[in-house]
Amino acid sequence: MTEQPENFTQQPDAGGHFGPYGGSFVPEILSHPLNELTEAYNAAKQDQGFQDELNALLKDFVGRPTPLYFAKRMTEVLGGAKIYMKREDLCHTGAHKINNSLGQVLLARRMGKTRIIAETGAGQHGVATATVAAMFGLECVVYMGEVDMARQALNVYRMRRLGTKVVGVTSGQKTLKDAISEAMRDWVSNIQDTHYIIGSALGAHPYPMMVRDFQSVIGREARWQILEKEGRLPDHLVACVGGGSNAIGLFYPFLDDASVQMTGVEAGGLGHGLGEHAARFNGGQLGILQGTKTYVLQDDEGQISLTHSVSAGLDYAAVGPEHAWLKDLGRAHYTDVGDQEAVDALGNLSKWEGILPALESSHAVAYAIRLAKQMSRDEIIIINCSGRGDKDVQELAAWEERQQEKTDA
Amino acid sequence: MKATRIDTCFEKLRARGEKGFIAYITAGDPDLDATLERVKLLEAMGVDFIELGVPFSEPLADGEANQRAAERALAAGTTFEGILNLVRKIREQSEIPLVFFSYLNPLFVRGFDKSMQMAAEAGIDGVLLVDLSLEESGPYTQAIEANGLNHVVLITPTTPDARMEGLLKSASGFVYCVSRAGVTGEQSELQKEASSVLERAGRYTDLPLALGFGVSTPEQARSYSKISDAVVVGSYIVNTFHQSGNTPEGREAAADKISNLVQAVK
Numbered sequence: 193m194t195e196q197p198e199n200f201t202q203q204p205d206a207g208g209h210f211g212p213y214g215g216s217f218v219p220e221i222l223s224h225p226l227n228e229l230t231e232a233y234n235a236a237k238q239d240q241g242f243q244d245e246l247n248a249l250l251k252d253f254v255g256r257p258t259p260l261y262f263a264k265r266m267t268e269v270l271g272g273a274k275i276y277m278k279r280e281d282l283c284h285t286g287a288h289k290i291n292n293s294l295g296q297v298l299l300a301r302r303m304g305k306t307r308i309i310a311e312t313g314a315g316q317h318g319v320a321t322a323t324v325a326a327m328f329g330l331e332c333v334v335y336m337g338e339v340d341m342a343r344q345a346l347n348v349y350r351m352r353r354l355g356t357k358v359v360g361v362t363s364g365q366k367t368l369k370d371a372i373s374e375a376m377r378d379w380v381s382n383i384q385d386t387h388y389i390i391g392s393a394l395g396a397h398p399y400p401m402m403v404r405d406f407q408s409v410i411g412r413e414a415r416w417q418i419l420e421k422e423g424r425l426p427d428h429l430v431a432c433v434g435g436g437s438n439a440i441g442l443f444y445p446f447l448d449d450a451s452v453q454m455t456g457v458e459a460g461g462l463g464h465g466l467g468e469h470a471a472r473f474n475g476g477q478l479g480i481l482q483g484t485k486t487y488v489l490q491d492d493e494g495q496i497s498l499t500h501s502v503s504a505g506l507d508y509a510a511v512g513p514e515h516a517w518l519k520d521l522g523r524a525h526y527t528d529v530g531d532q533e534a535v536d537a538l539g540n541l542s543k544w545e546g547i548l549p550a551l552e553s554s555h556a557v558a559y560a561i562r563l564a565k566q567m568s569r570d571e572i573i574i575i576n577c578s579g580r581g582d583k584d585v586q587e588l589a590a591w592e593e594r595q596q597e598k599t600d601a
Numbered sequence: 602m603k604a605t606r607i608d609t610c611f612e613k614l615r616a617r618g619e620k621g622f623i624a625y626i627t628a629g630d631p632d633l634d635a636t637l638e639r640v641k642l643l644e645a646m647g648v649d650f651i652e653l654g655v656p657f658s659e660p661l662a663d664g665e666a667n668q669r670a671a672e673r674a675l676a677a678g679t680t681f682e683g684i685l686n687l688v689r690k691i692r693e694q695s696e697i698p699l700v701f702f703s704y705l706n707p708l709f710v711r712g713f714d715k716s717m718q719m720a721a722e723a724g725i726d727g728v729l730l731v732d733l734s735l736e737e738s739g740p741y742t743q744a745i746e747a748n749g750l751n752h753v754v755l756i757t758p759t760t761p762d763a764r765m766e767g768l769l770k771s772a773s774g775f776v777y778c779v780s781r782a783g784v785t786g787e788q789s790e791l792q793k794e795a796s797s798v799l800e801r802a803g804r805y806t807d808l809p810l811a812l813g814f815g816v817s818t819p820e821q822a823r824s825y826s827k828i829s830d831a832v833v834v835g836s837y838i839v840n841t842f843h844q845s846g847n848t849p850e851g852r853e854a855a856a857d858k859i860s861n862l863v864q865a866v867k
Contacts, residue, residue, distance in 0.1 A: 217705060219731055220756060221757045223735065223760075223764065224760060224761055373660075373661040377661060383759065480706045481659060492711075494657075494706040495658040
């Protein structure tokens with residue numbers, strides 16, 4: 193195990209390294225703009241005016257603080273730990289993504305950028321970015337893999353209604369990874385007037401740090417909310433991990449609370465063969481992808497593997513570098529949940545609590561179901577319900593149809 | 602460090618008062634046998650240096666032409682060992698300087714130092730790493746030089762002076778000056794930025810300065826050659842070979858077109 197740092201929250205270093213992970217691996221054309229972005233972000237972070245504007249919009253536009261909800265029936269059914277849900281699904285636009293989009297759009301304005309671009313997988317980050325761009329009257333282009341456009345059609349429609357141009361990406365696997373590459377190509381060509389809002393704690397420095405900071409509002413709220421409700425810290429945090437922004441947002445403010453355990457849940461997809469899942473910690477190896485050094489699903493030639501998950505938002509070949517580091521240190525644990533178990537969890541939570549979670553978040557719910565049963569009644573779990581599932585109903589209906597066909601055959 | 606084929610070739614060109622021509626092709630596009638034939642044709646028409654693209658599944662700094670080329674190469678099952686075999690075959694009959702143009706991951710996967718050692722043994726002379734930033738370059742530059750290879754760096758019109766100085770300190774062989782901001786691809790207009798980036802680079806290095814990006818006509822090639830030590834042509838060559846088909850006749854037809862650009866530089 194790597195040597196434990198004195199303080200988990202004093203990361204990354206000035207170059208964006210989380211231990212051996214992270215950093216900045218980009219074409220020369222992007223190096224200087226990224227340095228400028230880092231400087232602008234560090235200045236904004238110290239600027240009370242910026243923080244006040246962000247906090248006011250988080251309150252009045254996003255609807256924060258989001259509730260920390262005690263899932264009473266779910267707790268009773270499972271008969272184990274008390275389960276609380278951090279209701280990021282109640283954020284404006286339906287997921288935690290807007291916490292980051294809002295922070296970054298304010299930064300873009302501060303830097304004098306007039307054009308916003310973004311990538312999106314499930315479409316939640318695209319919708320959040322389209323929303324904040326509309327609010328500030330900025331031009332916005334979102335890159336989205338064509339496979340994801342088909343399975344998240346509702347969100348494509350929403351983005352277009354918000355005035356955003358959605359560009360379908362036809363290269364590679366036509367999912368999130370390919371959308372990121374295409375967004376980076378756009379950025380390289382339009383660096384003067386364009387800011388690229390990356391949607392997860394991924395990519396080159398300063399993105400993993402900056403996205404984490406903007407998402408940490410989740411964990412900061414959850415921390416005072418649980419202290420208020422229970423008078424003590426939780427025992428276990430559970431969140432799904434695609435790039436890992438909702439997970440790091442919940443985990444980060446608890447990292448120095450040694451008693452709090454945390455588990456990130458990756459997409460186990462259909463099985464553990466390469467190409468069947470997106471569980472980077474269960475089959476990935478150290479690599480360099482899209483600006484950062486981290487665990488990457490790849491073959492022996494260093495070519496990036498195909499991935500699969502029922503949830504578009506978790507369907508990505510690399511994991512955020514801070515998660516890689518937390519895994520090495522043993523500070524957070526990572527596991528995976530397959531497609532079927534996630535879909536079942538979505539159904540259960542809907543029936544138990546009247547909450548229809550996103551397929552991404554359903555991976556966290558599924559693991560929490562396993563975990564709660566093994567814990568005692570006086571222990572506490574917080575699940576990050578990172579998004580709502582309205583966007584997934586079409587995909588779910590198609591899934592059920594396919595399952596029915598299999599049963600019939 | 603011992604002089605590489607790149608150093609020797611630039612010395613010869615300088616002595617003759619000639620400008621260099623650097624041709625980029627993707628290794629394995631559409632397969633490795635065709636790549637070998639393309640290299641032979643390029644050398645025969647007077648190309649001085651070959652940049653061999655190592656195909657990567659996520660070529661985020663490449664334009665359409667080179668993206669598709671990488672896809673074709675990977676679809677044909679191109680591997681690093683296969684590319685090294687190609688290099689060995691080229692070396693059986695040619696001393697043309699060869700530069701690997703690569704993203705980090707396909708070299709990092711078996712250990713970067715090992716990849717450099719294998720490349721040097723096969724007959725590669727230099728390496729240009731598309732996604733290696735100055736900030737991360739330390740150990741990589743070291744591994745490149747330890748294996749007797751040149752570290753070719755790329756600078757752009759938006760690279761600030763202080764950064765340029767740092768990049769050029771770690772450079773050897775030659776410097777790839779990009780004439781305009783953007784991803785690789787054909788562009789119709791020659792940019793003023795080109796001469797400015799050369800002028801600024803010249804303040805920090807005595808290395809030969811190659812200029813490239815978007816060169817697709819003999820006129821552009823000629824005007825670039827007047828202000829630099831060598832001209833880099835990539836997407837145009839990749840496209841022209843691709844469009845002319847994977848047959849000996851197709852390759853000959855493509856070579857005729859490409860040689861117009863080479864002649865314009867000579």
